[in-house]
Amino acid sequence: METRELRYFVAVAEELHFGRAAQRLGIAQPPLSRAIQQLERRLGVALLDRTSRTVALTEAGSVLLVEARAALDAVDAAERRTRRAALAATGRPGLVLVTKANASSELLAKLLDAYAAEPGAVPVDVILCGPAEQARLLREGRADVALLHRPFDSTAGFHTEELGTEGQVVVLPAGHPLTTRSHVHLADVTGLPGLPLPRWPAPDGSYPPGPGPQVRDHAQLLQLVALGRACAVSPESCRAQLHSDLAAVPVLDAPQVTTVIAWPAHSRSRAVADLVRTATRL
Amino acid sequence: METRELRYFVAVAEELHFGRAAQRLGIAQPPLSRAIQQLERRLGVALLDRTSRTVALTEAGSVLLVEARAALDAVDAAERRTRRAALAATGRPGLVLVTKANASSELLAKLLDAYAAEPGAVPVDVILCGPAEQARLLREGRADVALLHRPFDSTAGFHTEELGTEGQVVVLPAGHPLTTRSHVHLADVTGLPGLPLPRWPAPDGSYPPGPGPQVRDHAQLLQLVALGRACAVSPESCRAQLHSDLAAVPVLDAPQVTTVIAWPAHSRSRAVADLVRTATRL
DNA sequence: GCGGATCAATACCCGGCAGGTATCGCCGAC
DNA sequence: GTCGGCGATACCTGCCGGGTATTGATCCGC
Incomplete structure (x- = not known):
């Protein structure tokens, strides 16, 4: 064929x-x-x-x-x-790393710092994109390496290394009754009156039907939460980015989120291997 | 292109x-x-x-x-x-499952029994093959689903579900001095005089250089152990297949082996989905 | 029920390109 | 220096991918 x-x-x-x-x-x-x-x-x-x-x-x-x-x-x-390999051989050998906007930013900063300190490190371009776009960029050869979050992102087709695991919190408008609780369960936050969970786009860009507002990235979502139009269940590392008008409460029975570094199964790049090794040693 | x-x-x-x-x-x-x-x-x-x-x-x-x-x-x-889909639509809709010979046989038997009892189950053909061949068969579309063992088999490119985890044992000729021990460490079994670890073929079929005997499957390996020509570090479920001339001792610091069921990332087959669901419920 | 509209299939033609043969040009071996 | 091996070039041919014109079948409006 x-x-x-x-x-x-x-x-x-x-x-x-x-x-x-x-x-x-x-x-x-x-x-x-x-x-x-x-x-x-x-x-x-x-x-x-x-x-x-x-x-x-x-x-x-x-x-x-x-x-x-x-x-x-x-x-x-x-x-x-x-084509990228040819460019890398003749010109500026750079890496492209793609990750979700607003996710794991602390981890990302540590990773980039640690890698830059390695001998033989090359410049790393960072692409921030919406969820589910990373896998596409990586699969299409537009990026060399990605930070993905299981179980949200599928890691099928890539090699991966786990970088860390965290629980999830529910993000609520400051002053919401639930914010006085030390923890909640998933059942407590689904169907909150006036605070639906948002709808994320499917891989093809369409939105599933439902009550919640449509969001494309985490910043949009937090803004909607601050406006009292939605609530969000997010990895707890997002707390670092919360303004004072938002509050977070741990959700005990939400699935653990694992951050992984992923790269194409056939990568032959020395730079990718170095970056991955650096990441696993963090 | x-x-x-x-x-x-x-x-x-x-x-x-x-x-x-x-x-x-x-x-x-x-x-x-x-x-x-x-x-x-x-x-x-x-x-x-x-x-x-x-x-x-x-x-x-x-x-x-x-x-x-x-x-x-x-x-x-x-x-x-x-082609397989066309056959399945018109004729006998069978599944092909591939696994390493002599691995997880108990699990496999339970899986096949449980699946056969499901409503709408289709016949399952089982292919037994050497290590590292399964991934190829699955990738090439010759099989629908595989049982793989991390960390030995790469699961890159497939969707997977974990089915179970086990420790590893060292398989020795009966009567070997180490068989009196209740457990050993990896360092105890590497470089045993006269009992080298075997060499497995690389994905391309070639063997790495080294002292141990070349083996293609687990049965060969056990035979060599019985002959006093090698020792083997294997998942503990292999104990079920040991003859009386072989003994197994747990290796405390060997990596845990995870059996996973794997299928191509784009499988649209109802039968594969049913089989996977059955497997995760075992 | 009839005519027009729509859409895939067929018939037929043309040009480009994949593949063949013959040959050249370059280089290493003796 | 000569010969042999190997990739590149020159040139030809036939097939096949693509075009236009048309047919044939089905649905729709009246």
């Missing part, structure tokens, strides 16, 4: 419409029809159920859609990492 | 010889030279240092070699999983 065929199939599978898919690919519709037919013939598998009016994925087709996206990601990552 | 180009590049990078690579690919040498030149031009990156007598990988080239292999694996896995 050639990547061209996979790209064509993904386009059709996503559009479920040969004409639109062809337009998106910048080719005419007949060659696209033919390419998909060839792909099906070579695989010996029906990928699409098509009537002359409608197109639907077969069971095998929906498997291929997922797998083809993964394979195309791998090809793109190969290209990008090769 | 097309998979054809990647395949060509991998062949040249592995052979470091255009003529032999072309032969391996079943094409003539000139088109291969041209294809690699095009690839380099499109990437804007030198991949190979070539004189008219010798070919060597550049830094970027060795990155691409690793990444290209991973990308080609992903493409092949996409093809195989699609």
